[in-house]
Amino acid sequence: MEIVIVESPAKGAELVADAICRLVGTKPEAVLGLATGSTPEPVYQELAERRRRGEVDFSSIRGFPLDEYLGLDPGHPASYHAVIRDQVVLPLGLSDHQVAGLDGMADDSEAACADYESQIRQAGGVDLQLLGIGSDGHIGFNEPGSSLGSRTRIKTLTAQTRRDNARFFGGDEEAVPRHCLTQGVGTISEARHLVLMAWGAGKAEALAACAEGPVTAMVPATALQLHRHATVVVDRPAAKRLRLREYYESVYESKPAWQGI
Ligand code: F6R
Numbered sequence: 001m002e003i004v005i006v007e008s009p010a011k012g013a014e015l016v017a018d019a020i021c022r023l024v025g026t027k028p029e030a031v032l033g034l035a036t037g038s039t040p041e042p043v044y045q046e047l048a049e050r051r052r053r054g055e056v057d058f059s060s061i062r063g064f065p066l067d068e069y070l071g072l073d074p075g076h077p078a079s080y081h082a083v084i085r086d087q088v089v090l091p092l093g094l095s096d097h098q099v100a101g102l103d104g105m106a107d108d109s110e111a112a113c114a115d116y117e118s119q120i121r122q123a124g125g126v127d128l129q130l131l132g133i134g135s136d137g138h139i140g141f142n143e144p145g146s147s148l149g150s151r152t153r154i155k156t157l158t159a160q161t162r163r164d165n166a167r168f169f170g171g172d173e174e175a176v177p178r179h180c181l182t183q184g185v186g187t188i189s190e191a192r193h194l195v196l197m198a199w200g201a202g203k204a205e206a207l208a209a210c211a212e213g214p215v216t217a218m219v220p221a222t223a224l225q226l227h228r229h230a231t232v233v234v235d236r237p238a239a240k241r242l243r244l245r246e247y248y249e250s251v252y253e254s255k256p257a258w259q260g261i
């Protein structure tokens with residue numbers, strides 16, 4: 001696992017956007033795994049800006065969001081369908097068919113999850129998966145206790161996650177759905193490159209557990225330790241609990257810039 005400590009989320013977003021643009025430059029039909037929430041927003045903004053400047057063409061990429069709330073109308077502004085449309089599909093000039101999505105309103109959720117897995121497989125798998133981390137150590141919506149081999153399925157959100165996400169529902173915790181559909185930890189781990197980002201002191205504890213704690217289903221983000229190409233991009237406040245912080249900084253400082261992440 002490579003840990004890159006950056007000055008600011010904006011700097012981190014540039015680095016991650018560089019990796020995505022390099023990938024899309026060599027593989028125009030690249031498959032991106034899309035996170036939602038606050039963390040990836042600066043990356044999507046940076047990508048939109050580069051597209052506006054004509055530096056990158058996303059017209060052949062495919063995208064697969066990580067998760068969706070169960071039973072939330074896709075027209076609801078906090079649904080991940082709406083968030084991905086507003087932050088990715090429209091700003092990157094994608095057409096709807098380029099981005100799949102988990103159907104939180106499906107009559108048969110299990111079938112929808114199985115179908116999503118086969119869509120990802122048929123697309124050739126995810127090349128680069130963007131990830132945020134929950135304050136309880138979740139990735140996707142794989143809450144503590146999720147099997148590290150899990151596949152796309154229904155999960156129940158923890159009280160902590162519903163509190164954290166109430167800000168997307170006008171501050172009303174009760175309005176946050178209790179259930180969701182999420183790619184499993186095993187599904188996520190099949191992506192060829194995992195890029196987890198964390199900004200702010202509120203993520204420091206979860207990030208330290210993810211990067212330096214024992215691998216455990218109690219912190220699903222620790223699955224990154226088992227991945228052969230996992231990059232963690234983190235600002236200083238989120239990095240403050242890392243024991244080997246100075247080491248990570250010195251490793252990255254002496255890395256040739258052309259290598260990227
Ligand atoms: C979102 C997702 C979640 C978030 C995590 C952090 O698709 O899968 O794992 O990445 O809850 O959320 P933010 O970025 O809002 O702090």
